[in-house]
Every structure is written in structure tokens, then in C-alpha cells.
Amino acid sequence: MSATLFGLLGAALVGIGLFGMLVGTQPLMRIVCFNLLGSGVFLVFGAVARRGGGAGFAADPVPQAVILTGLVVAFAATTLAVALVLRLAGNEDEDRH
Amino acid sequence: MIAGLAVDVLLAAGSLGLALGVIRARRVFTAIALFIAHGLLLALAWVRLDALDVALTEAAIGAGLSGVLLLAARHRLARGGSERTTEAPGRVATIFIGLGCACITVALGYAVLALPKPAPGLAAEVAANLAATELGNPVTGVLMVFRGLDTLLEAAVLVLAVIGVWSLAPDATWRGTPGAPWPAVTDGPRALLARLLPPIGIVVAVHILWVGADAPGGKFQAAAILAAMGLLVWFAGLVRVPPTASWPLRATIAAGPALFMAIGLAGLAVEGAFLAYPEGLVKPTILIVEFVLAASVAAALALLVMGAPSRDAPP
Numbered sequence: 001m002s003a004t005l006f007g008l009l010g011a012a013l014v015g016i017g018l019f020g021m022l023v024g025t026q027p028l029m030r031i032v033c034f035n036l037l038g039s040g041v042f043l044v045f046g047a048v049a050r051r052g053g054g055a056g057f058a059a060d061p062v063p064q065a066v067i068l069t070g071l072v073v074a075f076a077a078t079t080l081a082v083a084l085v086l087r088l089a090g091n092e093d094e095d096r097h
Numbered sequence: 098m099i100a101g102l103a104v105d106v107l108l109a110a111g112s113l114g115l116a117l118g119v120i121r122a123r124r125v126f127t128a129i130a131l132f133i134a135h136g137l138l139l140a141l142a143w144v145r146l147d148a149l150d151v152a153l154t155e156a157a158i159g160a161g162l163s164g165v166l167l168l169a170a171r172h173r174l175a176r177g178g179s180e181r182t183t184e185a186p187g188r189v190a191t192i193f194i195g196l197g198c199a200c201i202t203v204a205l206g207y208a209v210l211a212l213p214k215p216a217p218g219l220a221a222e223v224a225a226n227l228a229a230t231e232l233g234n235p236v237t238g239v240l241m242v243f244r245g246l247d248t249l250l251e252a253a254v255l256v257l258a259v260i261g262v263w264s265l266a267p268d269a270t271w272r273g274t275p276g277a278p279w280p281a282v283t284d285g286p287r288a289l290l291a292r293l294l295p296p297i298g299i300v301v302a303v304h305i306l307w308v309g310a311d312a313p314g315g316k317f318q319a320a321a322i323l324a325a326m327g328l329l330v331w332f333a334g335l336v337r338v339p340p341t342a343s344w345p346l347r348a349t350i351a352a353g354p355a356l357f358m359a360i361g362l363a364g365l366a367v368e369g370a371f372l373a374y375p376e377g378l379v380k381p382t383i384l385i386v387e388f389v390l391a392a393s394v395a396a397a398l399a400l401l402v403m404g405a406p407s408r409d410a411p412p
Contacts, residue, residue: 006145009109009113010205013116014205016116019120020119024120027183033120035163036120043142047209047212052219055220055225056220058147059147062223064151066244068150068236072255075162076257078166079166083265083405085170086173086174087265089174090267
């Protein structure tokens with residue numbers, strides 16, 4: 001039950017995040033929406049993990065480990081995106097001077 | 098059962114509402130604040146999905162470090178006042194984008210509802226082979242043994258991300274101190290917390306790292322907490338970060354992945370397979386890799402939040 005509900009929430013978050021990313025005008029806003037999209041993907045995978053539980057485990061540990069890896073990699077991508085946005089803003093300052 | 102369902106529905110509804118709030122927000126600050134709240138609710142959702150390791154990581158990295166990163170970036174952009182914005186799509190384009198995104202959500206939702214029963218999974222295989230790893234936490238077993246290569250590559254991604262962020266430094270500050278420096282504060286909540294929290298945080302992080310072998314926890318969660326403690330002290334202006342040209346700093350970031358790779362190669366020589374651990378020494382080997390990786394990952398995460406060397410004046 002939890003698995004299906006949060007799986008559907010994940011599906012909704014993917015749509016919301018993608019929409020925000022495509023229609024957003026501010027770079028930081030789009031990065032936030034990229035993270036919403038990512039959390040939706042992880043939740044759908046989390047639902048798969050929860051359903052795959054068995055053999056004494058409440059949830060399948062393999063998808064969980066992959067989600068953990070994904071969270072860290074998504075964070076690394078976010079920091080790189082933020083650094084790019086800050087550098088672009090800095091460049092514009094230099095253009096004006 | 099009913100109480101559990103009520104909690105699930107509340108969490109899902111709250112999380113959905115906050116996500117809608119993020120894309121409706123006019124100000125970036127509002128969007129980031131709602132996003133952090135959303136991340137904390139998601140961490141609780143992961144608890145409900147019985148994925149405690151993921152819940153810890155989501156709270157520490159997804160909500161915590163990401164939130165700090167985005168808020169600091171907004172602060173710097175707001176002071177510069179020159180954020181590059183793109184043109185908003187027209188009304189018709191927005192409607193089509195909305196329809197397209199709705200289609201993706203419906204398709205994904207259908208896929209979730211149509212998942213096969215009984216659900217296929219690798220839980221049985223993990224349970225059958227976990228004894229060989231001498232670990233009690235199946236997620237750590239998957240991360241360090243069954244899918245050790247993923248973890249090695251992930252650690253390498255963090256090093257590459259640090260190199261990428263540093264590479265964005267302007268020529269004037271190249272090889273300088275990471276991030277925009279923060280002035281030392283002597284009173285107020287920031288100064289107090291920067292002195293009060295780190296001892297507690299370090300104990301919690303080491304505990305989470307140590308129990309990770311047998312209970313939810315592990316190097317990534319511990320590293321995120323350590324990084325947060327380091328950042329707290331940095332934001333209070335109490336530490337000076339070595340410049341990016343410093344070799345000890347670079348060695349700290351690279352040590353974890355380098356050791357992991359060396360042990361992997363040693364496995365190739367001794368046991369005949371890359372990342373095969375020596376017989377009888379599996380758990381000690383894993384723990385050594387976990388501890389060194391935790392230190393490297395913590396340094397990498399903190400440096401990623403600090404950002405490229407910048408000549409921005411302190412806030």
C-alpha cells in the first residue's frame with residue numbers, strides 16, 4: 001500500500017519537476033526543479049524496492065543501494081550546475097565593467 | 098494499519114503540495130525553502146518505505162546540504178543582481194509543456210500500478226550471500242561488496258565534481274581558497290551553534306559510520322554530517338580552508354577512491370577478481386575502506402558546497 005502510494009507520488013513529482021524545469025526562467029529555480037524530478041525518479045524506484053522485499057528484508061536492498069548512490073551523484077551534479085550559474089553571473093559583471 | 102495509511106496519505110499530500118508550491122513560487126528563496134521542507138517530508142516517506150539508509154541520506158544530503166548550497170548561491174546572486182534569466186515560454190507552449198509532463202506522470206503512474214505480482218527482486222540472493230560479507234546491513238553489503246564497483250565509481254564522481262567546480266574559478270582566484278570567504282562572527286546564533294554542535298555532530302557521524310556495517314548508516318550518511326559540521330564552522334568564519342593548490346587538501350579528497358581502487362586491484366592479484374576481498378579479512382578490509390572513504394567524501398561534499406575560489410567580498 002505504502003509502495004503504490006509513494007510510487008504514484010514519485011510519478012507526480014517527475015511531472016511537476018520536469019514542468020518547472022522547462023518553463024522556469026531563473027537558473028536556480030530550474031536547478032531546484034531538476035532536484036524535484038530526481039526525487040520523483042528515486043521514489044518510483046523506492047516503490048519497486050519496497051515491493052521487492054522478502055527473505056527477511058522489508059525492502060529489496062539492491063535498489064536501495066542504487067538510490068543511495070543516485071542521491072550522492074545527483075548532489076554532485078547540482079553543485080556543478082550551481083557553480084556554473086554563479087560563474088555565468090560573475091562573467092556578466094565583468095562584461096559590464 | 099489505518100494509522101499507517103493516514104501517515105502515508107498525509108506525507109504524500111504534504112510532499113505533493115510543497116512540490117507544487119516550489120514551481121508556483123515567484124521568489125527563488127521561497128522555492129528553496131519549500132524544497133528543503135519537501136526533502137524532509139521525503140525523508141519520512143523513505144522511513145515508511147522501510148529504506149532507513151536512504152532516509153538518512155535524503156535528510157542529510159537531499160534536504161540539508163542541497164538546501165545550504167542553494168541558499169548560499171541565491172545569497173550571492175541576489176547581491177550581484179545579475180543572474181542570467183531565459184525568456185519564459187509563451188502561453189501556448191506552456192500548455193503543451195504541461196500536457197507533455199502530465200502524459201509522463203500518467204504513464205509512470207500506470208507503470209507503478211502495473212508492476213508485476215509477485216514483485217521480482219534480488220532480496221533472496223542478498224540474504225543467501227550476506228553471510229559471506231560478514232556484514233549485518235544488507236544495503237552496506239550491496240554497496241561495498243555486491244555492487245562495489247558502483248560505489249567506487251560514485252566516489253570517483255565526487256572527485257571529478259570537485260575538479261569541475263574548481264575549474265570554474267576565474268583566472269584571478271585560480272588556486273585560491275575555495276568559496277567566498279565568510280567573516281568571523283563572535284556572537285549570535287551562528288557563532289554559538291558553530292561551537293556547540295560540531296562535537297555532538299562528530300560523535301553522531303562516527304557512530305553512524307561504525308554501526309553502518311550492521312544497522313542503517315554508513316559512510317555517505319556519516320560523511321554528510323561531518324561535511325555539515327565543517328560547513329557550520331566555515332560559515333561562522335572560524336576556520337581557514339587551505340587553497341585549492343594545497344597538496345594535503347587534494348590528497349584528502351583523492352585518498353578514499355585511490356585506496357578503494359588499490360584494494361580492488363590487489364583483489365585482482367590475490368583473489369583473481371577486481372574488488373574481491375581477501376578471504377578471512379573481508380570485514381576489516383571493508384571497514385578500512387569505509388573509514389577512509391568517509392573522510393574523503395566528507396571533504397569533497399564540504400568543498401562542493403563551498404564552491405569555486407571566488408573574489409566575491411564576504412557577505
